[in-house]
Amino acid sequence: MAGCNPPGHRTPKSQGEWELKDNDVILRMTDITKSFGGVNALTDVSLSVNRGQVHGIVGENGAGKSTLMNVLSGVWPHGSFEGTIEFDGKTADYRSINDSERDGIVIIHQELALSPHLSIAENIFLGNERASHGIIDWNETNEDARVLLERVGLMEAPTTPIIQLGVGKQQLVEIAKAFSKEVKLLILDEPTAALNDEDSAHLLGLISGLRDHGITCIIISHKLAEIRAISDTITVLRDGKTVETFSMKDKDNSESRMIRSMVGRSLDNLYPPRTPKIGDEVLRVENWNVYHPVDTQRKVVDDASFTVRAGEIVGMAGLMGAGRTELAMSLFGRRYGTKISGRVFKNGDEVSTRTVNDAIDNGIAYITEDRKRFGLNLIGTVAANISGAGLSSLSKWGVIDLHDEAAEAERLRTALNIKTDTVVKLVGKLSGGNQQKVLLAKWLHTLPDVLLLDEPTRGVDVGAKYEIYGLINELAGEGKAMVVISSELSELLGICDRIYTISEGRITGQRDRKDATQENLMELMTLGGK
Amino acid sequence: MAEMVKKANVLGRVRGGGVNVRDYGLLGALVVIVMFFQFMTHGKLLYSGNVNNLIMQNAYVVILAVGMVMVIIAGHIDLSVGSLVAMIGAIVALAIKDWGMPWPLAIVIALLAGALVGIWQGFWVAYVGIPAFIVTLAGMLLFRGLAIIFLTGGTIGGLPEGFVAVGARWMPAWLGHFADGRDVLTILIGLIAIAGMVVAQMRARGKLKARGLPRTPLALFIFKNAAIGAIIFYFAYLLSGYRGTPYILIVLSVLVVAYTFVLNRTVFGRHIYAMGGNRFAAVMSGVKTKKVDFYIFVNIGVLAALAGIVSTARAAGAVSSAGTFYELDAIAAVFIGGAAVQGGVGRISGTVTGALIMGVLNQGLSIMGVDSAWQQVIKGLVLLLAVAFDVTNRRRAGDR
Numbered sequence: 001m002a003g004c005n006p007p008g009h010r011t012p013k014s015q016g017e018w019e020l021k022d023n024d025v026i027l028r029m030t031d032i033t034k035s036f037g038g039v040n041a042l043t044d045v046s047l048s049v050n051r052g053q054v055h056g057i058v059g060e061n062g063a064g065k066s067t068l069m070n071v072l073s074g075v076w077p078h079g080s081f082e083g084t085i086e087f088d089g090k091t092a093d094y095r096s097i098n099d100s101e102r103d104g105i106v107i108i109h110q111e112l113a114l115s116p117h118l119s120i121a122e123n124i125f126l127g128n129e130r131a132s133h134g135i136i137d138w139n140e141t142n143e144d145a146r147v148l149l150e151r152v153g154l155m156e157a158p159t160t161p162i163i164q165l166g167v168g169k170q171q172l173v174e175i176a177k178a179f180s181k182e183v184k185l186l187i188l189d190e191p192t193a194a195l196n197d198e199d200s201a202h203l204l205g206l207i208s209g210l211r212d213h214g215i216t217c218i219i220i221s222h223k224l225a226e227i228r229a230i231s232d233t234i235t236v237l238r239d240g241k242t243v244e245t246f247s248m249k250d251k252d253n254s255e256s257r258m259i260r261s262m263v264g265r266s267l268d269n270l271y272p273p274r275t276p277k278i279g280d281e282v283l284r285v286e287n288w289n290v291y292h293p294v295d296t297q298r299k300v301v302d303d304a305s306f307t308v309r310a311g312e313i314v315g316m317a318g319l320m321g322a323g324r325t326e327l328a329m330s331l332f333g334r335r336y337g338t339k340i341s342g343r344v345f346k347n348g349d350e351v352s353t354r355t356v357n358d359a360i361d362n363g364i365a366y367i368t369e370d371r372k373r374f375g376l377n378l379i380g381t382v383a384a385n386i387s388g389a390g391l392s393s394l395s396k397w398g399v400i401d402l403h404d405e406a407a408e409a410e411r412l413r414t415a416l417n418i419k420t421d422t423v424v425k426l427v428g429k430l431s432g433g434n435q436q437k438v439l440l441a442k443w444l445h446t447l448p449d450v451l452l453l454d455e456p457t458r459g460v461d462v463g464a465k466y467e468i469y470g471l472i473n474e475l476a477g478e479g480k481a482m483v484v485i486s487s488e489l490s491e492l493l494g495i496c497d498r499i500y501t502i503s504e505g506r507i508t509g510q511r512d513r514k515d516a517t518q519e520n521l522m523e524l525m526t527l528g529g530k
Numbered sequence: 531m532a533e534m535v536k537k538a539n540v541l542g543r544v545r546g547g548g549v550n551v552r553d554y555g556l557l558g559a560l561v562v563i564v565m566f567f568q569f570m571t572h573g574k575l576l577y578s579g580n581v582n583n584l585i586m587q588n589a590y591v592v593i594l595a596v597g598m599v600m601v602i603i604a605g606h607i608d609l610s611v612g613s614l615v616a617m618i619g620a621i622v623a624l625a626i627k628d629w630g631m632p633w634p635l636a637i638v639i640a641l642l643a644g645a646l647v648g649i650w651q652g653f654w655v656a657y658v659g660i661p662a663f664i665v666t667l668a669g670m671l672l673f674r675g676l677a678i679i680f681l682t683g684g685t686i687g688g689l690p691e692g693f694v695a696v697g698a699r700w701m702p703a704w705l706g707h708f709a710d711g712r713d714v715l716t717i718l719i720g721l722i723a724i725a726g727m728v729v730a731q732m733r734a735r736g737k738l739k740a741r742g743l744p745r746t747p748l749a750l751f752i753f754k755n756a757a758i759g760a761i762i763f764y765f766a767y768l769l770s771g772y773r774g775t776p777y778i779l780i781v782l783s784v785l786v787v788a789y790t791f792v793l794n795r796t797v798f799g800r801h802i803y804a805m806g807g808n809r810f811a812a813v814m815s816g817v818k819t820k821k822v823d824f825y826i827f828v829n830i831g832v833l834a835a836l837a838g839i840v841s842t843a844r845a846a847g848a849v850s851s852a853g854t855f856y857e858l859d860a861i862a863a864v865f866i867g868g869a870a871v872q873g874g875v876g877r878i879s880g881t882v883t884g885a886l887i888m889g890v891l892n893q894g895l896s897i898m899g900v901d902s903a904w905q906q907v908i909k910g911l912v913l914l915l916a917v918a919f920d921v922t923n924r925r926r927a928g929d930r
Binding site for chain 2: 377388395398399442
């Protein structure tokens with residue numbers, strides 16, 4: 001079988017503090033230093049990974065995890081960094097990804113790289129076609145793909161186009177593709193970031209199963225619980241340096257130890273404290289109905305009604321596909337769906353949210369879950385992004401006052417603690433957490449009364465999460481009406497005053513913070529339709 | 531203190547619309563190319579007459595490229611402008627010769643026709659959602675065909691002197707000549723341009739001071755103004771030695787200043803960059819993307835009409851084959867000028883420099899007597915290398 005090496009077939013090397021039967025090192029990176037324009041992204045990082053193990057790497061955004069993996073896979077060619085890499089007993093001096101793939105190192109990136117209109121089988125064997133003399137053997141292609149799909153537990157026909165699959169299934173196709181290439185070391189960068197709980201569980205189960213095939217796995221994730229659940233060994237990076245590596249067999253292998261190492265301090269509480277000061281009703285939505293934009297017979301939001309009061313943080317809990325984002329985006333300038341009906345009231349008066357500008361004028365802001373697609377212009381500057389949704393307040397007769405713009409961007413940069421040396425830096429060069437803050441700043445600049453925050457901490461590290469919760473609290477403290485949509489129930493329970501549950505487009509219930517538990521929310525979230 | 535310096539940097543770059551290394555690199559490339567041909571042609575490149583021809587021959591590229599860069603920043607393309615130049619040429623010539631209109635009225639009619647074409651193409655791109663490549667490819671055929679139909683295959687010549695002046699004449703020597711025969715007015719215009727620039731820069735500096743914001747160091751400020759002033763003066767000096775200031779130079783200067791302002795300072799310009807950078811995000815920020823798309827095409831329609839008027843005036847007649855490959859000249863200038871194929875990036879200053887690079891290449895190679903077939907080969911390679919240089923440079927900078 002591809003990449004199936006019996007564990008421990010080479011001379012075992014001493015690994016020191018913890019005991020392993022097969023402490024055979026497959027990868028040893030020693031004193032890696034990589035700098036960009038004089039700034040060290042990695043400083044003397046060492047990493048050794050044992051054959052057949054799952055090795056977790058955790059660290060805040062910007063800690064150097066991705067850079068380290070890019071060094072390993074040859075994205076940054078040999079010679080562009082200092083230090084040595086030894087893989088499978090040989091010195092590895094990769095000049096490109098092709099070199100590392102030839103040795104059996106495969107990276108699956110956060111952003112999946114599949115061709116949407118090609119079939120599963122075509123994608124699996126892309127660049128590695130089952131062909132003779134340039135003529136593809138379709139029977140072999142599809143049959144081999146079927147075997148690989150079985151191995152990753154994906155029940156789809158190999159001829160299905162990728163575009164018809166959800167993100168979770170696409171992830172599995174990527175892994176099947178890796179299996180087709182004699183993989184020895186599989187690197188997964190945030191594999192579950194975009195997956196729902198069910199798909200995550202399946203994927204993690206699959207990764208655990210890799211051990212049995214002798215495939216070594218490096219997994220990078222912000223989700224500490226899942227890292228703990230599947231890793232044998234964990235390495236923590238901070239500011240481009242290795243903080244520690246410990247085995248899950250250690251006595252203290254808790255999440256709090258990881259967090260302590262990652263942020264260099266202990267976060268006693270994941271959620272900043274807050275005393276709610278709740279005022280009058282600000283937003284009321286009545287009988288909101290939305291149909292699917294393509295399948296116009298299908299109701300995506302079904303007769304939803306809800307209210308938010310000043311200074312209140314209201315959660316929207318629901319499984320993926322329950323209609324949370326659809327509800328928010330249809331409310332915000334009807335940016336989703338067709339045949340939308342229902343009424344929106346602000347401070348008791350009915351308002352129009354028919355266009356994005358109507359919504360903005362009425363003090364409503366929608367902070368998207370997908371900042372790269374719907375939120376930010378990554379090749380634009382921080383300042384231009386921040387002012388992007390509210391140029392009217394910075395301009396006269398259609399002419400922008402660039403001084404006012406720079407001053408406003410500076411003000412929000414300071415207020416939100418956005419880490420960038422200048423506000424004319426391109427947003428794409430900032431870390432995920434800072435991009436998220438730029439997005440928030442962009443909408444705070446429009447002076448909203450109602451903020452619809454869709455997955456505000458997605459792809460954001462622990463430290464930045466805490467800061468974003470703090471900002472949400474602060475905004476609620478200023479009397480703004482906050483709606484938080486999140487897939488993480490613990491997050492909603494941590495910050496919300498009241499939580500609505502959505503299932504199959506319907507609001508199935510609401511719970512005050514004191515009455516809400518993961519269990520009773522989950523029950524409401526899984527209530528069937530009518 | 532460190533904070534102050536940082537802020538100076540911020541505002542300096544926000545103000546100038548972000549003068550960056552690439553702009554200087556491009557300018558450097560232009561200087562190198564000029565020096566190369568100056569050497570190869572034994573100093574003929576910068577003869578007064580040749581500098582004058584450089585402007586008159588390439589006016590159409592600059593006009594079209596200014597419209598094209600906006601289209602390209604927004605993520606579109608316009609292939610129809612060359613054909614449009616021919617059709618507008620036919621219309622303006624017909625208006626003067628067959629319909630007996632005074633030439634200023636004919637120019638207005640031609641510009642309106644350009645706007646109408648822009649409305650037509652903008653409608654299909656913005657409101658029907660047909661890719662601009664297809665709409666303007668259709669336009670390319672359509673307007674060329676109409677140009678031939680309007681001219682019934684022939685040509686219209688003998689256009690009045692007033693009209694021809696727009697593209698091929700100079701401002702009269704109202705102020706007489708210096709002892710060595712140089713035109714006083716041209717030198718004066720050069721000095722006014724320098725004064726205008728210095729006053730504008732000083733006012734901007736004054737504004738910064740009034741707000742208590744940090745400014746660029748005085749020495750650098752003086753150096754920058756002195757350097758640009760010297761270039762403008764040398765240019766005016768060269769032109770004054772030929773026939774004086776071409777009318778078209780005034781038109782080009784106004785266009786460049788106006789469109790730089792539009793792209794850097796107006797909400798409309800900002801929306802174009804926002805759409806090109808991320809169209810979805812722009813929509814979600816309340817940018818009326820359809821409306822912006824529509825006006826971008828109306829704008830290039832009018833500018834293409836202007837280019838048509840200028841070319842027809844310079845040729846003193848309309849011919850249905852006019853403007854062939856003009857769209858490609860404009861697109862090349864925009865991409866040499868640093869615009870990104872994916873949209874979201876591009877500037878007027880770079881585009882004009884790109885147009886000048888192409889123009890100097892044409893001029894220099896012609897003076898050297900290089901065969902026109904080889905000229906095309908060289909220009910093609912320059913375009914490819916310029917963009918390749920840009921792409922690899924950006925990759926090295928880690929923008930990926």
